[in-house]
Amino acid sequence: DAKTTQPPSMDCAEGRAANLPCNHSTISGNEYVYWYRQIHSQGPQYIIHGLKNNETNEMASLIITEDRKSSTLILPHATLRDTAVYYCIVRVRTGYSTLTFGKGTMLLVSP
């Protein structure tokens, strides 16, 4: 079973920041938080990952709470092309650990 909980859907206005929450209260000390997204009928796209520090790349920012029990993916200026299902996944980075996808959050960006 997925170790994360995400809201099933969220809406965001184009140009505004999209803040997608994820709860991972049972995360272990060696597990990272990964975010992927899947635009309809395409393969999932890697967005970002982090362990305990906040991370930022050209796509998004990842904010992880100090107790690591939850995190937020931030898309600073959402566009219509950001409409997708966003998956929050926790996994270790050693051995042969798989990506366990839950149901994710369907983000709808509207004009």
Next chain:
Amino acid sequence: KAGVTQTPRYLIKTRGQQVTLSCSPISGHRSVSWYQQTPGQGLQFLFEYFSETQRNKGNFPGRFSGRQFSNSRSEMNVSTLELGDSALYLCASSFMESTEAFFGQGTRLTVV
């Protein structure tokens, strides 16, 4: 840099037939994983290959098999197809085990 390439993109097969799907990973990537996506079950892990050896396997029947070649390209095979095998099959490659995985566009298999 070319991404993960999966062929074919679409496939229609008849119940009872077998099918082989192909995946070419990103150059330099040595790990290849396969996933099945259906509307009912979502994205489910099938298996992972690294250095031509299956390292991890999901909860799928033995009709699902795979292999990896010395150039890291991978194939998966489904024998005795059932209607329920209709799905989007996704391949992901990563540089090493458990590093970031990058997915291909998938092969849409329809079993009739």
